[in-house]
Amino acid sequence: MNTFALMRDTWPVGFPAMSAILGSIVGSFLGVVAERVPGMVMEEEGSSNLLFPASHCPVCQHTLAAWENIPLVSWLVLRGRCRSCHTAIPLRIFLIELFSALFFGITAWCMPDVQALFSLWLLAAFLLPLTMIDWRYQLLPDCLTQPLLWAGLLLHAFDHRLPLRDALFGAVAGYLSLWLLYWAFRLTTGREGLGYGDFKLLAALGAWCGWQSLPVLELVAALSGIVGYFTLFNLNKNNLTISFGPYLSFAGIVVFISQQFAFIF
Structure with a gap:
């Protein structure tokens, strides 16, 4: 904890920026949780778990490449659509990553x-x-x-x-x-x-x-x-x-x- 406190004191801008990047990554995982847990709980036939299968388009089953999984950036580059079938990627996926990034960054800046x-x-x-x-x-x-x-x-x-x-x-x-x-x-x-x-x-x-x-x-x-x-x-x-x-x-x-x-x- 002392290391992080020292990092924030000596790097007052960089620490919130790094926290925002961490928040976008965490938000990407939380989006998977929000999308997959209901199916797991309701025991839908063929429902996935949090790790398998890999991230994919639910319409055409296209497995996302690494560059298509970059939080925030990939959604913007792809313009909110699947690269394979051009089906719209739900806006909520982008919003949860954005909210997490902002939340982590802002709280890192102001929490004492x-x-x-x-x-x-x-x-x-x-x-x-x-x-x-x-x-x-x-x-x-x-x-x-x-x-x-x-x-x-x-x-x-x-x-x-x-x-x-x-x-x-x-x-x-x-x-x-x-x-x-x-x-x-x-x-x-x-x-x-x-x-x-x-x-x-x-x-x-x-x-x-x-x-x-x-x-x-x-x-x-x-x-x-x-x-x-x-x-x-x-x-x-x-x-x-x-x-x-x-x-x-x-x-x-x-x-x-x-x-x-x-x-x-």
């Missing part, structure tokens, strides 16, 4: 503590594919939410700025708060308002941020969800389906970042 920076990157690496998957499929896979929860508990087992007890209670309280809300809504209306994946995601965020942060986290998620709902409603009034996972993820990032600055200052 290197250990907190790496923790934030790890948190974002889970939340970004979870957001994309839930947005498209209304699904929050256990294979991502459960490791995220354990990572939060392990983080605070070694980083004692937040007591491990608070992280553990945060996980329990996070799950129970949405579980109770789910059953209250279901018994009152006869309908389901939340999914079990939302309980697990909030439990994981409670482990990362502690039980004290849950009221603020839920408030930010609810307010951003309301804004998102009315925005989407005005854009598409037919077949509108709202996923809560993206708003929980947004709130988790906001709260975790605010905590790091509070710990420092």
